[in-house]
Amino acid sequence: MNAFSTLGLNAELVAAVEDLGFETPSEIQEKAIPLLLEQETDLVALAQTGTGKTAAFGLPLLQHIDVNSKQTQGLILSPTRELCLQITNEIQNYGKKIKGLRTVAVYGGASITDQARQINRGAHVIVATPGRMKDMIRRKIIDITNIEYCILDEADEMLNMGFYEDITDILSGTPDDKSTWLFSATMPKEVATIAKKFMHSPHEITVGTKNTGAKNVTHEYYMVGGRDRYRALKRLADANPDIFSVIFCRTKRDTQKVAEQLITDGYNAAAIHGDLSQAQRDLVMNSFRKRQVSMLVATDVAARGIDVDDITHVINYQLPDEIETYTHRSGRTGRAGKTGTSMVIITKSEFRKIRQIEKVISKSFEQKELPSGKEICKTQLLHLANSVKKTEINHEIDAFLPQIEEILEGYSKEELIKKFFTVEFTRFFNYYKNEPKINTPSADGKDYAQSNGNEVRYFINLGERDDFNWMTLKDYLKDNLNLGRDGVFKVDVMNSFAFFNTEADKQEQVFELAQELTHNGRKVEIELTKDKGNRGGKPGRRSGGGGKRRRSDGEGGSRRRSESRGGDRGFSGGSRRSGGGASGKGKKPSFQSRSKRRSK
Structure with missing residues (x-):
């Protein structure tokens, strides 16, 4: 007897599950399915990615659907197009023996006219991304005023992606007496707020401990200099010949860049991010599922639709901004009872994040040396x-x-x-044979520049002539250097250049993210300086440091800095093959402020 038959599912659904090869329900399925079949209730279910959540809500939903009615009865919201299509496919597979059942996917990047046509023919279940769903409700293409079941899948990720307003607007247009089922890997305060506002005394099911990582995943970190990230990635790939991995980057630009470097170096790699068309994304994912691509470089948003078994490694090329996001990343491996490894490449300044993540996932990281x-x-x-x-x-x-x-x-x-x-x-x-050892930054702090206490001061070649004042430059730096709300301070703006400060432990991050930064087609150049931010005095001489180019000390800043700049004077990385290397060197004249400072 198939174990799914003991959960209360009807014969049609059990037969469909058997056809798919499932015999034993997962823990979340065992807990959720009988409850949702027996009671009309709200539910908050916390379980990691890859634990079978789609069947946990999809099977009881289908058993409740009345196919004799053409009315939309179930709405499933998911964060991305890929996940929307994946859920739709699974719901159709579970319901393939239910005659007359219609499930429609509604998502951005596809023809809204075609989707409207499918809705008009009748849709018992709609699977949608929040943005496109809200648009179709506004156009009065979809009526959800009488739905009976609303499911929020990957609720934490939808809220992390900024869909809070869309979700609340959608839920506000649904009946108060509907059943709302919320499935999430973690329980941040935003998810709790949704539950409190739109759910009535929900049951709560937790598989594992709240916000913990998957039990079959081991966690490792490798500490390198900021310029050695790519070289470290290559070593991890070469040391694991059978690697089948997802590599996470923070931005679309970095995702594309890393994938291109890997392809150039002969790896079977591809990128998936928000700038790809739906056809391109489908092509990449099909290649990955067929293992024609063994290293998929992804942003966190795009990866929400990745449901591929047997991923051996998750590599965090860069740590996410939100600690909870790490749980989603590592959940891509170690699925269906198999083991997996989550690797993190960090710089010395990011070490404290490892300790923070350990507290959230209730697991320890092992520091490992990169292989020689x-x-x-x-x-x-x-x-x-x-x-x-x-x-x-x-x-x-x-x-x-x-x-x-x-x-x-x-x-x-x-x-x-x-x-x-x-x-x-x-x-x-x-x-x-000639590759040096990639050393961990030394504990004596020599990888960091001299600073005023715990601060580091920088020169940047942007100023008033680039339409910046201290406030707009501060915002520009926060956004482009991925610094927090108070991460930039002591901003002094002159005509053609400016100064700013960050905490000393942000120096690696500043230089790494500034390497390809441009403004209006011009290379943005950031360097260390000896200027103390003394408000109104002449800017002091700049120093080298942190592996960056040095400016000549000149004569105490008495000569005016030339306004003409020949060639690209920005910092460069190394070759594509090594992914890093020494930046250019060369002396620059000292300078003097040509206008009165504006300071914060």
């Missing part, structure tokens, strides 16, 4: 040997054996093995 080139070569060589051992012989080559034997005549078995493996080994050996 010699270790990687050994791993790759043994992996190749095992692959050869497991390869089934293709007897189509038998006809060519006499010619092959003639060519290789005179070589011993040992010599042939050496020649065969040298072909593959040499590629890695040549790359890593």
